[in-house]
Amino acid sequence: MWGYMRKLAIGAALSGALALAGIAAPAASAATSTPDLKFTGVTVNNGKAIVVGTTKTVSVPVTYTLTRPVDVNIDGDTTFAGVILYRGTLKSLQNMVGPDDVPTCTTTATTDTTVTASCTEKIVIDPQGDLSEAADATTWKAGGLYSYTDGTSSDDFLSFNSGTAVWGNLGTAKLQRAAKLTADASPEPVAKGRTITVKGKLTRADWNAAAYKGYSGQQAVLQFRPASSTTYTTVKTITSGTGGALSTTVKASKSGYYRYVFAGTATTAATKAAGDYIKVN
Known part of the structure; x- marks a missing residue:
């Protein structure tokens, strides 16, 4: 398997081809011209938003159809084709993530001139390595990537060329910050008719700081569930x-659970607190 860069240089200008680093020395010759590839039906994360926290990597499934000329062999060794996600434009990239491994493709149709395959891949997003600013929480675009290496290698001599082509605007995927929410009802126990204070805190992932930080100015819904109900x-x-502090008061009526619910925003995923039980005497 050849090594290829998961991330293109941020802000790099594209002049017909994108520069990739970390390509392993080739073992065989590959076509040096850009083939006529068609990436269609690109679906990222089953059409759902990609929610990323501060530490855990997120594996994003991608499916698509790839049609290639019958004389082009994509072997994952000297040639590679797959789907990437990028922010910005191909002329002015702001960020990019790609597959960690060679996609799996199954041939579904052939003609005298083309081969069509159904493909799946995984794009693994590491918040500490791939995301670094608030602007990454937005709608990303899907692109089709083709790369090749061409040359010879031996103990005495090494020579190779490499190249990359990207087809843009093949689909979109929303990337959001993960959020957390807490709820704490007190005092406990409490007499019926007395005042209950329900406090909580709304935070969201700050990728630059690698921590969850308070999210102020956002609406949160206080909900109640009686102990006898679901x-x-x-x-x-x-x-x-x-x-991100939350605090409000209610009158004690019956024993049960209080929680806060956050509906989410364009940049931040929805979340809800675990219910906090309070006994009413």
């Missing part, structure tokens, strides 16, 4: 304050 109902809606 269904939550909405009590009221409040807005998070400094550092």
Whole structure:
């Protein structure tokens, strides 16, 4: 398997081909001209938003159809084809992630001139290595990547060329910051009719700081579920304050669970707190 770079240089200008680094020395000759490849039906993460926290890598499934000329062999060794995700434009890349391994493709149709295959791959996103700024929480574009190496190698001599082509605007995928939410109802136990204070905190992933930080100015819904029920109902809606702090009061009526729910924004995923039980005497 050949080595290929998962990330293109941020902000690099593309002049007909993208520069890749870390390509292993080739073992055989490969076609040096750009073949007529067609990437169609690109689906990223089953059409769902990609939610990324601060430490755990996220494996993103990608499916697509690849049609190539019958005389072009994509072997994953000296030639490679797959789908990447990028932010910005091909002329002005802001960020990019690609597959960690060679895609798996199964031939579905052939003609005298073309071969069509159904392909799957995994793009693994590492928040500490691939994401570094708030602007990464946005809609990314899918692109089709083709790379090749061509040359000879021996103990006495090494010579090779490499090249890359990318077809852009093949689809989109929303990438969001993961969020966390807490809820704490007190005092406990409490007499019926007395005041209960429900506090909490809304935070979201800050990729630059590799930590969760408070998300202020956001609406959160307080919900209640009686101990005898499995269904939550909405009590009221409040807005998070400094550092994402949440606090409101309600009158104690019956024992049960309080929680906060955040519906999410364009850049931040929805989340909900675990229910906090309070006993009412």
